[in-house]
Amino acid sequence: MKFNKVTLMYFSPNGTTKRTLENIANGLDVDQVVHMDLTDFDMRWERRDFASDELVLIGMPVYGGRIPPTAKEIFNRTIANKTPCVPVVVYGNRAYEDALLELKNKCEKSGFIIISAAIFIGEHAINNGVGKGRPDEKDEDIQIGFGEKIAQKISEIPSINGVMIEVPGNDPYKYPMDIPISPDTDEQRCIRCGKCQIDCPMKAIDPSDYTRTDNFRCIICFKCIRECQQNARSITTPKFVTQSKLLDVMNKERKEPEIFI
DSSP, rough: OOSSSSEEEEOOTTSSHHHHHHHHHHHHHHHHHEEEEETTTTGGGGGGEOOOOOOHHHHHOEEEOOOOOOHHHHHHHHHSSSSSEEEEEOOOOSSSSTHHHHHHHHHHHTTEEEOOEEEOOEEEEEEOOTTOSSSSSHHHHHHHHHHHHHHHHHHSSSSOOOOOOOOOOOOOOOOOOOOOOOOETTTTTOOOOHHHHHHTTTTOOTTTTTTOOEEEETOOOOOOOOOTTTOOOOOOOOOHHHHHHHHHHOOSSSSOOOEOO
């Protein structure tokens, strides 16, 4: 088997999952790389169909040991016909828990055949001191090498039928993180540019008042906080601030990628 094209399908508010898939694709050495960025709210509602002669890498960040709730709407509109697939999760150096198993199961229910899988590390969205600078050069080498291993595996097998990949995790999955809070806005700093509202993957920010955010729609991805050039957005809830500091204290040890071929 050989593929000249790979599709990268991902939800990546802060860019680390996207960059991870790009590095893997570099190792695949294919002629064409197609991006399907489902961080975009409108893109997620479009139907996606994949044939058996395509290769798809699917990437998700890990939030509280699970994949984001956006996965439900993504996979509800994704149909595959025995399409070879590589699920990849990226976590912030704390723990991935059930995320990869959850993503693998959703891929299989949508009609994909899993040929490999992986767990990588990126900067933690909430506290970027945890996993700071990752994926770093060492990670990138492993990611490119993973792509090379996928390409080698594909070239050596006559068919993907019967390929079985076991990944860590528990089913039933852990209870999802459900914290009805969202970033606050410093109205003195905010210049009402609207970038946060336009870029929010959940459309949780009020288009008529950028200082208002829907606590129940917000998934605390930190995209608006990281991209605000005025530093006008932050989460100030005391319990959340304390948990963020604990993340730094409890997760200093470097975690390493895990790949499943």
